[in-house]
Structure formats: C-alpha cells, structure tokens
Amino acid sequence: MAEETNTKNVRDDEIDLLDLFKRMGRSLGRMFRALGRGVLISIVFLFRNWLPLLISVIVGVGVSYLLKISSPSFYTSDMVLRNNAVSTADMMSYINRLHTFCNENNKEALSNALALNSATIDNIIDINSHWIIDRNRDGIPDYVDYRDKHNVYDTVNIMMLDRLNLSVRIKSPQELGTLKNGILAYINSDSLFQQRNRLRIRQNNELLTRLEYDILQLDSLQKVKYFEETRNRQPQSGGQMIFLQEQKTQLVYMDIYALFSRKQTLETERDLYREIVTVLSDYSVPAERENGLMYYSVRYVPLFFLLTLLILITINNRKKIREIFEKY
Secondary structure, three states, rough: HHHHOOOOOOHHHHHHEEEEEHHHOOOOOOOOHHHHHHHHHHHHHHOHHHHHHHHHHHHHHHHHHHHHHEEEEEEEEEEEEEEEEHHHHHHHHHHHHHHHHHHHHOOHHHHHHHHHHHHHHOOOOEEEEEEEEEEEHHHOEEEEEEOOOOOOOOOOEEEEOEEEEEEEEEEEEEHHHHHHHHHHHHOOOOHHHHHHHHHHHHHHHHHHHHHHHHHHHHHHHHHHHHHHHHHHOEHHHHHHOOOOOOOOOHHHHHHHHHHHHHHHHHHHHHHOOOOOOOEOOOOOOOOOOOOOOOHHHHHHHHHHHHHHHHHHHHHHHHHHHHHHHHHH
C-alpha cells in the first residue's frame, strides 16, 4: 500500500512539472507573438507616416545649420603633460580649479591664475584635465578618459600615473600658444610644487654622487679580485697550475652594470625633466571647428524626430486617450 502511494506521488509530481513547463512554453509563445506583432505594427506605422517623419528630419538639419552659422565657432585641442614632481591626482586637482573658474564664468579669477589679459580670457571656454588610459598594462598610452568613466578597479586597463591630458576649448585657435604659456606659468607658480621639485632634484644629485662612488668602489674591487685570481693560477713546480679558490668575478660586472643603468635613469631625470611638468605633446591648431553641422545635428535631428513621432502617435490614438481621460 505504501509503495502504491509513493508511486502515485511521483506521478503527480511529474504531471505538475509537465504542466508547469507547458504553461511556461505558452507564456513565452504569447510574449514572442506580442513582440513580433508590436514590431510589425511599428514598421507599418513608420511607413504610413514617412512624409511627416522625413519633414521632421529636414527641419532638424535646417535648425542645426542655422545654429551653426549663427553661433560663434569654438575649437578643442589637447596637450599631454608629464608629471615630474607631484602625483597626477594632485596635478589634476590643481588644474581643475581652472575648470571651475570656466564653469562659473569667473573671468577675473581665471585672468589672475593664468596671468593673461582680458581679451585672451574672453576666448577661453573651458580648461579640463583627464586621465590617460593604458590598455593591457604595456606602458603605451591608448586613449583619454574624457568622460571620467574609467573603472578604478580595472587591473588590466590602468590609468597612467606619470602623465595627464589637458584639453582646452577656445574660440580662437591662434591663442593656443599664449594659453599654453599661461597654464605652464600657473603650474610653475605653485610654491608647494616648487619645493617638491627642488627636493626631487637635490635627492637626485645626492643619489648620483653616491652611485658614482659605488661604481668606483666596485671597479676597484673588480681589479683586486682579478689580481688575486691571476696570482692563484700561477703555475707551481712541475709546470702544473694549482687553483686555490674559484672566484666569480662576473658577479661584480653585473653589479656595475646595474648601477650604471640606475645612474643613466637619474641623469635622464636630471637633464630632460628638470621642471615640475614636461610637455610631451603640445597643442595643435584644429583643422575644423568643433561645433559644426554634425555637432548640432546629433542633438536636434533626433529631438525633432521623437517629437514628431509622439505627436503622430497621439493623433492616431486620440480616441483611446479621450476614453482614458473620461474614465479616470
């Protein structure tokens, strides 16, 4: 009797599972049919109303063209700076004060910071700094994170810590050279940055002096070891050569080369990167204005298209909309 009851329970469970799968299949089928029907209705609706939608696109292009010819031109250019004395985060925080002045339209503060006249300041629209991203950690800069969307927990694509990108938006590209000098003067005028740079250079020179001394000491040690090894290999009676000990002079060579490599790196830092920052890539005059026809079209063409689409949907469903308003 117990076996029959267990068998019946198993069969009931199997029936319940089969019923569940059938219901899931019917639900998925209804969902896909509804989705296909919706896509088909949308395509038919667009074909039926192609003329007003086309007119909306033409109007959007026309408005974009009017904005292009009526708006003042502005240009964007980028400069890459290498940080020699401070961290990239500190440098970006310091430079982004200029970005704040631009957003607040505080021309007086911007003029004082950059030490530029009012005519040049009037041409500046924005100054901003961004991280440079290195893909796959190969030490090669790949792209600039203009939108500040990089994931700091990404261990494959990393932010480069020795450089930053400094972008400017300006009305007159001929002022880029003057603006660059103003930005560099602004960076070099910071007293804390100056102290850190002087400390870096002094420590660099002290380490170079020590490296030169250590290289001379190792060179002398190498000569002594070579002399001792040569003396230990002198032939004894009977013309046989007796080796009293085995010396590995080659190890001294490796130490000397390591010190020389470190010394050359420090000399590069001293001779090429003496300032707080070094310009790796200068501003270049853009060939075209940034706010051209495409700049406005990507904004206004979709806007007019969507507004026209909403109006057409409202007109075609006005009876249902009226019934809903009357009901509620």
